[in-house]
Amino acid sequence: MSFEPVWGAPIIWYLFLAGLGAGAFVTAAFLAWRHPDAPNMRRVAYVIAPIAVAVGLVLLMFDAEAGLHDPLRFALLLSNGVSVMTWGVVFLSVFMVVSVVALVLNVAKRKVPAWLNIAGVCVSVCVAVYTGALLGVCRPFPLWNNALLPVLFLVSALSSGAASVLLVSVFLHAEEFNRVGVLKKFHFCLPIIELVLVASLLFVTSYNSDAGWMSVASLLAGSYALPFWLGLVAVGLVLPTALETWLLFFSPKEFEESRGAHYISAASDVGVVVGGFMLRFLVVSAALPILFL
Numbered sequence: 001m002s003f004e005p006v007w008g009a010p011i012i013w014y015l016f017l018a019g020l021g022a023g024a025f026v027t028a029a030f031l032a033w034r035h036p037d038a039p040n041m042r043r044v045a046y047v048i049a050p051i052a053v054a055v056g057l058v059l060l061m062f063d064a065e066a067g068l069h070d071p072l073r074f075a076l077l078l079s080n081g082v083s084v085m086t087w088g089v090v091f092l093s094v095f096m097v098v099s100v101v102a103l104v105l106n107v108a109k110r111k112v113p114a115w116l117n118i119a120g121v122c123v124s125v126c127v128a129v130y131t132g133a134l135l136g137v138c139r140p141f142p143l144w145n146n147a148l149l150p151v152l153f154l155v156s157a158l159s160s161g162a163a164s165v166l167l168v169s170v171f172l173h174a175e176e177f178n179r180v181g182v183l184k185k186f187h188f189c190l191p192i193i194e195l196v197l198v199a200s201l202l203f204v205t206s207y208n209s210d211a212g213w214m215s216v217a218s219l220l221a222g223s224y225a226l227p228f229w230l231g232l233v234a235v236g237l238v239l240p241t242a243l244e245t246w247l248l249f250f251s252p253k254e255f256e257e258s259r260g261a262h263y264i265s266a267a268s269d270v271g272v273v274v275g276g277f278m279l280r281f282l283v284v285s286a287a288l289p290i291l292f293l
Contacts, residue, residue: 010059015131015280016160017056018092019153020273022124023161025049025099029117030162030183038176045165046106050099052164053127057092084130084137091126098123128157140289142212143205149283152197159190160276163240167269170262177265178257188244191272195237198279211290224286232282236275243268 028045031038098120102112132150139145166187170177206216219228243264247256255261 010062012277012280012284014056014060015134015153015284016277017052017059018131019128019157019280020160020164020276021049021052021054021056021099022095022127023157023159024052024165025095025102025120025124025161026158027162027165027183028102029121030186031165031180032112032114032117034182035176035180038173038180040173041165041169041176041180043106044168044172045161046099046103046112048161048164048168049124050096050103053092053095053099057096084133087126088130088134091123091130095120095123095127125154128154131157135283135287138289140211141215141287142209142290143201143215143283143287146201146205148197148201148204152194152201152279155190155194155197156276156279159187159194159272162187162190163269163272163276167266167273170266170269174259174262177262184244185248188241188248191237191241191275194275194279195233195241198232198237209290211288215286215288218286218288219282224282227278228282231278232275235271236278240268240271240275243271 024045028042028049031042031045035041098116102116102120105112105116129150132153135141135144136146136149143149162183166177166180166184202216202219205212207213218224247261247264247268251261
C-alpha cells in the first residue's frame with residue numbers, strides 16, 4: 001500500500017519562501033541595529049523579504065486554484081477567528097504591507113523607523129512560526145502535530161533568510177560583507193540549533209505512534225534517507241557549520257577578507273538555503289497519518 005502526500009511542490013515552495021522572506025526581514029532589522037555601516041546589505045534584505053513571500057503566496061493561490069477560479073475564497077478565511085489559516089492570512093497580509101513600506105523607504109533613501117523594523121520582526125516571527133503551525137493542525141500526522149515543528153521552522157527561516165542576504169551581498173557588496181562579523185557569528189549558531197531541533201523532532205515523533213515511527217524510519221533508512229542525509233544533514237547543516245567554523249575561528253586573519261574566503265562563505269550559504277528547502281520537502285513528503293496504518 002502506498003500513500004500520496006497531502007500537499008505537493010507548490011506548498012513546499014510556499015512554506016520555504018515564506019520562511020526565507022520572513023528571515024530576510026529579520027536580517028534587515030538586525031543589520032540596521034548592529035551594522036548601520038552596511039546600508040547596501042540592508043537594502044538587499046529589504047528587497048528579498050517581500051519578493052520571496054509574494055512568490056510563495058502566488059504559488060499558494062494557484063495550488064488552491066483560487067488564483068484562477070475564485071479569489072474571494074481567501075477573504076472567507078477571515079470569518080473564522082480561531083483558525084490557523086485565518087491568522088496566517090492576517091500575518092502574511094501585515095508582513096507584506098510592512099515589508100513593502102520598508103523597502104520603499106529604503107529605496108527612497110529615507111531611514112526606516114525603528115518602530116517599523118520592530119513591527120516587521122514581530123510579524124516575521126509570526127509568519128515563520130505559522131508555517132510550522134499550519135502543518136501542526138493536521139492531527140493525524142505525528143511528524144507535523146509536534147510542538148517542536150514551529151520552533152524548527154522559525155530557526156530554519158532565520159537561517160535561510162540570513163543566508164540569502166549574505167549570499168547576494170558577498171558578490172555585490174563584498175566590503176560591507178567583510179564588516180558584518182556579528183551577523184556572521186549569529187548566523188553560524190543557527191544551523192547548529194537546527195540540527196539539535198531536527199534530532200529532537202525525530203526522537204519525539206518516533207515514540208508517539210507507529211505512524212510516527214514509520215515516518216522517521218523513512219527519513220533515516222527508507223525512501224527519503226538519501227535526501228535526508230545528503231541534502232538536509234550533510235549539505236544543509238553539517239557542511240555550512242564546518243566551513244563557517246573554520247572561517248570564523250581557525251582560518252588565518254589575512255585570509256578572512258580574501259576572495260577565496262568569500263567563495264567558501266558563498267558555498268556555506270548555498271548549503272543553508274538548500275537545507276532550508278530540503279527540510280520543508282522532507283517534513284511534508286515523509287509524514288504518514290495514523291489512519292494510514
